[in-house]
Amino acid sequence: MHFFSSRPLLCSLLLASPLAAIQLAALPLHAQATAQPPSPSGTQTTQQAAGQTTPSASTPPKPKIRPNDAGAPIPTRPDILRGAYGPYRANNDLLYYHLDIRVDPDTQTVTGKNTIRFSMLQDGTRIQLDLRDTLSIDKILLGDTPLKYTRDTGAVFIDFPQTLHSGQTYSIDFFYSGHPEETGRFGGMTFKKDPAGRVWINTACEGTGASMWWPNKDQWRDEVDSMDISVAIPNGLVDVSNGKFVARTDLGDGYTRWDWHVSYPINNYDVALNIGNYVHFDDKLNGDDKLDPLPLDFYVLPEDLDKAKVQFSQAKGMLEAYQHYFGEYPFAKDGYKLVEVPYAGMEHQSAVAYGNLFQNGYLGRDWTGVGISPRFDFIIIHESGHEWFGNSITAADSSDMWIHEGWTTYLEGLYVEYRWGKSDAIKYLNGLKPKIVNMRPIVAERGVNADPTEDQYFKGALMINTLRSVIDDDPKWLVLLHDFYQHFKYQNIMTEDVVAWWNQHTGQNLTPIFDQYLRHEHIPRLELLFGEAPGTVMYKWAVDEDKFAMPVRVGTPDHWQIIHPTTKWQTMQTQLSKDDFQVATDLYYVDVNKQ
């Protein structure tokens, strides 16, 4: 799972296979941080993997140092070319892709083209696209005119014979072919067999980059407004991609083309192929006076159909919960899908990848170790939460990926709150604490295809829970959550946008709080000094941010009192002894130092 991903393999969430997660979990701490993950086994199935090792159902997770927690790796040239938003990217705005490919399971190759429509934002003769250099470029055409190009690792610089003019729209056809590299355990595109030995081909490329299997402008800042996906595969197989199913056409040569249409902006890494012997069932989420019914479509292997019909019924409650807090499911025209895959899960837009063994918790385990996670299927709840935070609202640079992961992890807590109440939500979220290492700031370096620390999930969620306590007005908090999402939906934003919005809409200067949690490795520590004078305690924050000021509840749970510490010592009266004087650390993610 996410913990165990090493840099070349990373995806936003939980890309590791159940097998790898379980195997790595059994290693001692040092080995976890340094061991290379096992190579994928083409015939290993999630079901078999679960049967090999039974993870402890109740042991709380211990703090682990994940490979990307300790420090940022030095960016490579491919990282910079892919991570930077250089002049040949900034001079154009994506409008539309039509990815039209043929996938041959026997030769494990992809052949076809991506039609890319864009408008120029300034005059120019060159643009940058991306395609991993393991794949061949067959030709790039503007109309009938072949274009010259230069490859530099994964970047493809395309030169036009005439100036492209600002404000004009252009369309090119980028033809390519080859065998997509399977990077790491699951990264990119995998040609596997399902448990019955049938073809099972999947993509999952967050982190590794979509350009490892198809040509595109492989960055996070710019998205197409809509997309068509056409996938020709041998007759008898099914392709499930993003968006709405349009048509299935027998091509007469042993192949059938599956056409899907995406009606919304979409991240490159969300674009997915799922090719296999899928069976389909469907349902719908009933509408109400404001919302139309939402089609729900589910694709699983035939032998998992009965289990899926039970487990996937959780999708409705998930959608109801998130629609309650944030408003309509963002991709209603495309419907909502769950698609069985051979890895744990991924937030592929409107076609969420699912590999959680049709069990509650995460891979059968209690994810936060406090007895709440076994009530629901972690992958359905987490990955689908990304439809709101990650797919609808997207970070403009992977450096700020906490906007996906911190928020979506907080959404898990909201789901718990919707179903079982606030107190269970607080308990669930505080169960994340042992997963946090506080070794590296959450926001990473920009422009280098950064892979942030996995604290972005857990610390990010606990920061948001802390923000709720700072605002200290639940009805107001829920309105703010809703309005925050609605304001930024379908946009690509950065941390500064988030902070500015919260400052404006709360009337408070929350910047030092956000900065302390996001831009420093240490969390705030409340210094308490007893006994300087009888019946008093002195207090202040020990933090990196000079202007840090955050209220906090102290005293006892029956009689919390809100104090307003800053970075300067203040004194308060208390009848409580040092031992009895408590801080509400389940409502504020802070350390406490009593002296």
Ligand SMILES: [Zn+2]
């Ligand atoms: Zn996630």
